[in-house]
Amino acid sequence: MNMIEINNLRRVYKATIGTLRRKTKEVVAVDDISFNVSAGELFGLLGPNGAGKTTVVKMLTTLLIPTSGTARIMGADVEKEAEKIRPKIGFIFGGERGLYWRLSAQDNLRYFASLYHVDPNVSKKRIEYLLELVGLEDRSKEKVEGYSRGMKQRLHIARALIHDPEVLFLDEPTIGLDPVGARKLREVIRNLQSEQKTILLTTHYMFEADALCQRIAVIDHGNIVALDTPEALKKLVKDLSVIEVEVFGVPEELFGRLREQPFVDNVAVENREQTQVLMVQTPRGSEAVPDLIALLDGVRIGKVTSREPTLEDAYVRLVGGET
Amino acid sequence: MSWQKIRSYTRVVALSFEMALRQNVADAFILFTIIVQPLIITILALLMLRDQGENYAIFVVIGSGMTGLWSSMLFISGNSINLERWTGTLESLVGSPTPIQVVVFGKSLANVLQSLFSMLGSYILVSLIFGFPIKILQPGLFIIAVIFTIISFVCFGLIMASLFVVNPDLQRWQNGLEFPIYILCGFLFPIAILPSWTTPLSYLLAPYWAAQALHGSSNGSMTIGDLSLALGMMAFFSFTYLALSGRLFRVMLRKARVDATLGMQ
Numbered sequence: 253m254n255m256i257e258i259n260n261l262r263r264v265y266k267a268t269i270g271t272l273r274r275k276t277k278e279v280v281a282v283d284d285i286s287f288n289v290s291a292g293e294l295f296g297l298l299g300p301n302g303a304g305k306t307t308v309v310k311m312l313t314t315l316l317i318p319t320s321g322t323a324r325i326m327g328a329d330v331e332k333e334a335e336k337i338r339p340k341i342g343f344i345f346g347g348e349r350g351l352y353w354r355l356s357a358q359d360n361l362r363y364f365a366s367l368y369h370v371d372p373n374v375s376k377k378r379i380e381y382l383l384e385l386v387g388l389e390d391r392s393k394e395k396v397e398g399y400s401r402g403m404k405q406r407l408h409i410a411r412a413l414i415h416d417p418e419v420l421f422l423d424e425p426t427i428g429l430d431p432v433g434a435r436k437l438r439e440v441i442r443n444l445q446s447e448q449k450t451i452l453l454t455t456h457y458m459f460e461a462d463a464l465c466q467r468i469a470v471i472d473h474g475n476i477v478a479l480d481t482p483e484a485l486k487k488l489v490k491d492l493s494v495i496e497v498e499v500f501g502v503p504e505e506l507f508g509r510l511r512e513q514p515f516v517d518n519v520a521v522e523n524r525e526q527t528q529v530l531m532v533q534t535p536r537g538s539e540a541v542p543d544l545i546a547l548l549d550g551v552r553i554g555k556v557t558s559r560e561p562t563l564e565d566a567y568v569r570l571v572g573g574e575t
Numbered sequence: 576m577s578w579q580k581i582r583s584y585t586r587v588v589a590l591s592f593e594m595a596l597r598q599n600v601a602d603a604f605i606l607f608t609i610i611v612q613p614l615i616i617t618i619l620a621l622l623m624l625r626d627q628g629e630n631y632a633i634f635v636v637i638g639s640g641m642t643g644l645w646s647s648m649l650f651i652s653g654n655s656i657n658l659e660r661w662t663g664t665l666e667s668l669v670g671s672p673t674p675i676q677v678v679v680f681g682k683s684l685a686n687v688l689q690s691l692f693s694m695l696g697s698y699i700l701v702s703l704i705f706g707f708p709i710k711i712l713q714p715g716l717f718i719i720a721v722i723f724t725i726i727s728f729v730c731f732g733l734i735m736a737s738l739f740v741v742n743p744d745l746q747r748w749q750n751g752l753e754f755p756i757y758i759l760c761g762f763l764f765p766i767a768i769l770p771s772w773t774t775p776l777s778y779l780l781a782p783y784w785a786a787q788a789l790h791g792s793s794n795g796s797m798t799i800g801d802l803s804l805a806l807g808m809m810a811f812f813s814f815t816y817l818a819l820s821g822r823l824f825r826v827m828l829r830k831a832r833v834d835a836t837l838g839m840q
């Protein structure tokens with residue numbers, strides 16, 4: 253059974269620009285998106301910043317009305333049957349906002365339990381269980397304002413689970429967390445899956461989608477550019493290899509020049525501390541190295557290596573080098 | 576509405592009330608609005624109204640208490656929706672199965688009840704510190720008037736909150752509404768001293784009738800007929816606000832979902 257069904261979903265924002273002469277400009281945040289998520293699935297929506305992920309989630313959680321197209325959660329329409337949907341879903345939007353900072357974790361959860369009509373006899377145990385699930389049981393009586401970012405984001409998850417929803421929307425749950433905090437949170441998400449929840453997760457980290465999701469939709473500029481299992485997405489780049497060139501300062505226009513080369517499929521750049529690493533995808537493998545070096549004439553070059561493509565490279569190929 | 580729903584909503588009102596109080600006690604702006612500002616007004620009014628006859632002390636207490644009630648309504652209840660928007664909790668509220676007016680009702684109730692402390696503070700100042708004798712001459716009627724006042728202010732809070740759902744910019748108008756209402760509603764001066772064209776305006780404002788009922792019953796100048804009129808008007812306005820706010824919230828929430836104004840950009 254499909255828990256989430258989306259058909260040709262589109263959302264346009266009207267943004268006002270200019271202060272004196274006010275003009276409205278239309279921003280197409282979600283262009284034309286269709287996909288289904290079945291019961292118990294952990295589905296990933298992966299895309300760079302501004303791709304339209306949050307807008308999709310806001311429409312699915314009844315907070316935004318679609319400009320056109322339809323979306324149904326457990327058969328109910330997000331625009332016309334919001335009242336049917338709200339009791340059955342939980343949602344979080346990444347980041348620290350959305351909690352009452354002057355209240356304790358316990359009070360936050362007690363409050364949301366009442367908003368979701370959880371029986372007071374049930375909610376007491378449920379709150380205890382959730383605090384433990386997200387590892388906040390020791391500090392649950394402290395005010396939220398003193399929590400670390402990771403603790404706040406875990407409290408969000410507990411909040412979203414207070415009424416034991418069937419469908420869960422997690423919009424960039426690990427955004428802004430340090431690696432340890434992010435890993436802890438992914439652990440929590442993985443555990444939720446063993447509870448048979450249907451989860452839609454958005455992220456702009458390929459490895460996160462790979463580690464958690466059964467299927468991934470890659471979204472860019474409001475459209476889905478690929479939708480498949482992580483394994484199948486990796487096959488998109490199986491005939492390519494990646495040459496990594498360590499460089500010290502490259503002029504912008506070089507990327508364009510590199511992309512134009514017939515033997516170059518795609519170029520991404522990763523900034524490290526002192527250096528940048530050019531990642532050039534090419535079907536010619538290490539044979540392409542000399543041509544590449546020739547093109548980089550005048551640029552200081554460090555280590556050059558050639559490697560097998562990863563899922564990250566598949567992502568780069570789908571959305572361009574701007575990860 | 577089913578019995579179960581009524582029970583859940585009552586719980587939401589109780590918890591919204593509790594959480595609002597817990598958050599408010601830590602807020603300096605709120606303490607200023609409900610305690611400090613009315614005390615300043617009390618002192619000013621005591622000085623200005625000194626030669627108004629013997630009942631003026633109680634008039635000052637009630638009047639400055641009402642300024643606290645109105646200001647807290649205007650700023651705290653009005654801003655509460657904006658505050659939820661800024662902290663990102665407005666989306667969590669709207670996305671929950673509870674209609675948002677139930678939450679707003681609980682919060683407004685907390686705001687109105689806590690602002691009765693303005694009256695208490697003013698009473699303590701005038702009677703215990705300045706030593707004026709204060710007596711409420713018709714205590715039974717006064718208590719009824721207080722209850723009606725609370726209800727009509729809470730209902731008014733609902734209207735204001737619904738307008739804030741859709742228009743965050745409304746805040747700019749707030750300051751402009753503070754003192755004119757003090758004056759138009761006769762909190763501290765009888766409206767008889769105003770030009771006559773403003774009188775119909777006063778009649779249209781529930782706080783005017785609240786001030787009539789509270790002043791009248793406390794200084795004993797009120798007949799049962801006058802009081803019934805004032806209570807009737809408050810009941811009428813409360814009911815109108817309540818009915819109107821249901822509709823307003825529905826329209827405003829839909830508009831907010833179209834215009835994407837629930838979150839913050």
Ligand SMILES: Nc1ncnc2c1ncn2[C@@H]1O[C@H](COP(=O)(O)OP(=O)(O)O)[C@@H](O)[C@H]1O
Nearest residue numbers: 265267279281301302303304305306307835840
């Ligand atoms: N309320 C809004 N008004 C105008 N434009 C918006 C609004 N919200 C998002 N956008 C724009 O819509 C696009 C998609 O945004 P978003 O859905 O937040 O993407 P993502 O979550 O993938 O980063 C972006 O270009 C963003 O600037």
Ligand SMILES: [Mg+2]
Nearest residue numbers: 305306307424
């Ligand atoms: Mg986003």
